[in-house]
Amino acid sequence: MQLATVALPDGATRAAVLQDGGWHALPAPDLSAFLRSGEPVRPGAELPGAVPVLPLPTPAKVLCCGLNYAEHIREMGHELPSHPTLFAKFADTLTGPSEDVVLPSGLRVDWEAELAVVVGATLRRADRATALAGIAGYTVANDVSVRDWQNRTSQWLQGKAWDGSCPLGPVLVTPDEVDPAAGLEVVCRVNGEEVQHASTKTLVFDPADLLAYVSAFTVLRPGDVVLTGTPGGVGAARDPQRFLADGDVLETSVSGIGTLRNTVRFTA
């Protein structure tokens, strides 16, 4: 099943489910509100002209795992970890699947294609099985990172939480249809050139591990988002380093879910 927040021709948004190739209304203005409502998925009227936008506009928590693919861990010069490296973003950090990523000029902006997990239950000190059962579904993210700010201090937040920098979407696919353990292909392209390509099979901490681990210290609730980390191939780890330029088209895909297509724009 595919769920989304869709924009309608009149400018309103609506939570929706894909059925027979068309988006059908769910009783909430967006998928954040729908997941929080706890309502079952009962497709309503078809929504002509519906276009998927940022699926989760108001998560209370967005957590991200760094250093979670062996190859990326090595390229960044770290040892394989015994615990997930976690940092936060804000709801404001997220943007839609086809929005421009607009940032001030002069920043060193890098790509990080990622599988994102969306929470579907209240998880508090959950074990792995409970965490797995509490996954609402999966979506695609690009943890676009401002490397110069990320590396100003020991804590990455200020390079990871620029408003509108993290594309998310286009849809949420439920766990009966995609299984990260079976291997989803995570791919990032810049202007059509493939720069990252890895399988979620090689995640050090899988989605259930991450949700269980996080829930040991903070409760997760329906609509919260956890980014699972990026594989090798980021621009900062290249020789020479490569960062995004004004007008670059960033495409981020996870097989079985979909593709984000965002143009990077630098402003004064």
Add this chain to the structure above:
Amino acid sequence: MQLATVALPDGATRAAVLQDGGWHALPAPDLSAFLRSGEPVRPGAELPGAVPVLPLPTPAKVLCCGLNYAEHIREMGHELPSHPTLFAKFADTLTGPSEDVVLPSGLRVDWEAELAVVVGATLRRADRATALAGIAGYTVANDVSVRDWQNRTSQWLQGKAWDGSCPLGPVLVTPDEVDPAAGLEVVCRVNGEEVQHASTKTLVFDPADLLAYVSAFTVLRPGDVVLTGTPGGVGAARDPQRFLADGDVLETSVSGIGTLRNTVRFTA
């Protein structure tokens, strides 16, 4: 002027302002909602039996500055910074001024007394003057830190975001009544013994610096909270190290604002 969220004898909460020694109603269920409403402070009916509780139950953003007092920076083994070190907490991390701090047993739990700044305006790429004018007021926080989790990886979040670990309050005092630049005394006591004592005069980055810096990458809105960092004297930097024990009474004060008094409880 002192503002608070108060609990009433019937169990409800209310935003309130102190006038002539009594709490008077403001038109919102709590101070988060009141600050977001943008309403002016017009004291309503007196609220007999009102008791200050967690002043800001639903901030969208809680950011914290680490390493912001020269003495604490040295005790943690770091150089004086050119940029603030920032990390996040969640609304769930906060607890009230007299609540128990309840954590699982076996953790290395440390104190960090701090001045907290509460945002009163929408700040986006604000300069220092705009940031200063956008401060709603100041309150007291203890950035209680789970050191073993904080040090598991490079990113501190997992030691800094335990639900209900960060006491905040008891009141918000407006900037016309307290001035961190003039020197507020930040004091932490454990079972009556003073373990931290410093003046906000010695902050490396002051409240306006921090709000301006944060607003360069993410918008701040009324009710958001920024913790300004802790001075020297934390337990992890002692020789031998000292951590909080079950039943310890943690008192956190900032002169001109008030005192938090929280008992630490470890559960199975």
